[in-house]
Amino acid sequence: MLVDAHCHLDFPDFSADRERVMARARAAGVERFVVPGTTRERWGEVLALGEREGIAVCLGLHPCFLDRHGDEDIEALEEALDASPGVVALGECGIDARFADSLKAQWRLFDAQVRLARRRNLPLVVHCVRANDPVAKRLRQLAPPAGGLIHAFAGSPEQAEAFRRLGFVVGLGGAVTHERAKRLQRAVMALPDDGYVLETDSPDMPLAGHQGERNEPAWVAEVCRVVAELRGQSFDRVAADSSATANRLFGST
Known part of the structure; x- marks a missing residue:
């Protein structure tokens, strides 16, 4: 069994053929999907997907969509979590340092969501681009008890270990398949x-x-x-280990 621990099946990119996309995934051995929220306006679509068998969902406010977030959205997020007890994590939230002009606003939004996850004892799904060290520092300071996922990890072995010590696992995706990703491959x-x-x-x-x-x-x-090849393990071993970790983090269905 495989788990896709981070996929945006709610996005309009899949509106025309979502059922075929999911059928292809299941034919490839994917039995569970974790769908994060990105903006308040999309939470409804995310929650609707969460009604389907094999789909777990998260709610959050993504740092790359600051222009779509309002001052009241943290309160709205708390209310949505109250109304949706099946949500398995808070996210996608985080920091994207490619957008330097909005970093101050990103940190305010991230801190608010980490504190909310801490109050709710929910794991976090963290978007962290070119910000591994400062994000690890902030997580160490705020100490969310349920840990979470560093999505799309692209850092060093040392940075992966720093997150692990904070109770987080790292998400491995398409980046590991690229020949130039030598540092990430060493971390894997x-x-x-x-x-x-x-x-x-x-x-x-x-x-x-x-x-x-x-x-x-x-x-x-x-x-x-690719991960199995890098680790010198079998496909089945990596599938089983990664799925067990996803189910431990997000709860099994």
């Missing part, structure tokens, strides 16, 4: 068996050889194959 080889999950970030984060194409959850099987 050094991770403990329970230190990672597999993900696609569909429709984004395409695999090597598929740049410019829409990504989809079926490709998590190829991510699994």
